[in-house]
Amino acid sequence: CLEIKGSTRLMAIIGDPIAQAKTPATINEIFSARGADIACVPLQVPAQELETIWAGLKRMPNLVGFGITLPHKQTALQLCDSLDPLVERVGAVNVVRRERDGSFRGYQFDGKGFVRGLQANNIEILHRDALIIGAGGAAVAIAFALAEAGAKSITISNRTTAKAQLIVDAVNADFGRTIARVGSPQPEPNELVINATSLGLNDDDALPLDPDLLRPGMTVAEVIAQPETTRLLSAAGARRVEVHSGIHMIRGQVGLIADHMCEIWD
Ligand code: NDP
Structure with missing residues (x-):
């Protein structure tokens, strides 16, 4: 099972509701199997709080990015610093990653x-x-x-x-x-x-x-x-x-x- 250390980086899954999400557990199994020092946690983010919470998440240096689920898949497009071309074609983003330059780029894996x-x-x-x-x-x-x-x-x-x-x-x-x-x-x-x-x-x-x-x-x-x-x-x-x-x-x-x-x- 995943070992949380002081050095562990954080990935979040944001949505509302979020209690039903099975993705964090499955992603943690994969991180753990790979020996990656990253932990994934569900975060309940109400639609009206998205912008504020997003800005806060970006300020956390040990956050590698977040997965995005309902109801944020479309609204998140405007909050990303840049978008993979596929996101624009599909019109929805489901993963945001902190890139090497610190910017947050949106991707689409559906x-x-x-x-x-x-x-x-x-x-x-x-x-x-x-x-x-x-x-x-x-x-x-x-x-x-x-x-x-x-x-x-x-x-x-x-x-x-x-x-x-x-x-x-x-x-x-x-x-x-x-x-x-x-x-x-x-x-x-x-x-x-x-x-x-x-x-x-x-x-x-x-x-x-x-x-x-x-x-x-x-x-x-x-x-x-x-x-x-x-x-x-x-x-x-x-x-x-x-x-x-x-x-x-x-x-x-x-x-x-x-x-x-x-x-x-x-
Ligand atoms: P959308 O709301 O964007 O699209 C819904 C689609 O279903 C539209 O084509 C709509 O038709 C059609 N539809 C809804 N109700 C009826 C009806 N009564 N009769 C005929 N057609 C109907 O939803 P998404 O595309 O985002 O998601 C669709 C499903 O895919 C969801 O159930 C979601 O859970 C699932 N999903 C699963 C994923 C996975 O990883 N397994 C990932 C993403 C989504 P119309 O355009 O005419 O309204």
């Missing part, structure tokens, strides 16, 4: 964490068609990350079509070719199907697509991590479709975030 989670479970992405349902913060991050990871095509389907179109335009502009398009929630054979909506958080939520359209050869991946097996994953599993829980996206992100902090501060 999409990369999702891809890392798939890779850790040997789920194919390269040259594969993907269908993303949803067009919020998680969907945009995943769309960029799948394009980066070599997906053949990305279809985005959302209740509000205009939001799907915005992501499609942004991805195609960024990659300089037509990789993404707006479509319907009707998976093609062997497609990687991703629920990136918030449907599934509650037991009585509607399913994001008709499960009778699912066939073996497809993969259904979730962003929802709690419950670990959503109704969509149960329905897909019952149809002999490969399933992938949202928990892997969190694990993927946490690993990347720990690596990112250790890159400078270990």
Whole structure:
């Protein structure tokens, strides 16, 4: 377990509420396994206090940075000294790191964490068609990350079509070719199907697509991590479709975030 010493550096996870956060414990396990002298703690930061607390955190010389969760992912953009280009594309920041020059730079690992989670479970992405349902913060991050990871095509389907179109335009502009398009929630054979909506958080939520359209050869991946097996994953599993829980996206992100902090501060 993590040994706290006088020399131990601090990383915080800021959000409100924060008591439910599992990330600090998992990040500490990784720091500990690596022998990194960094400890991660949850900090409850109400929205109206963000600016004041942020300014205070920056003044602490032994703070290496912080992870950002709800409700600060968008508002934090304005408070960073600089932003990784991906943060601007996705419009949300989820990690802020103290750089070697002391400035605080914002990064985005949602999409990369999702891809890392798939890779850790040997789920194919390269040259594969993907269908993303949803067009919020998680969907945009995943769309960029799948394009980066070599997906053949990305279809985005959302209740509000205009939001799907915005992501499609942004991805195609960024990659300089037509990789993404707006479509319907009707998976093609062997497609990687991703629920990136918030449907599934509650037991009585509607399913994001008709499960009778699912066939073996497809993969259904979730962003929802709690419950670990959503109704969509149960329905897909019952149809002999490969399933992938949202928990892997969190694990993927946490690993990347720990690596990112250790890159400078270990
Ligand atoms: P947003 O609020 O940005 O987007 C929500 C999306 O869900 C939108 O596309 C919205 O459609 C859609 N949606 C919501 N309700 C309905 C409904 N009743 N019917 C159809 N579509 C609906 O949220 P985020 O993208 O930030 O997060 C989405 C989910 O991803 C959350 O549950 C979050 O917990 C999870 N998440 C998981 C992570 C992980 O590491 N596992 C990381 C980040 C997020 P519309 O645009 O039409 O409103």
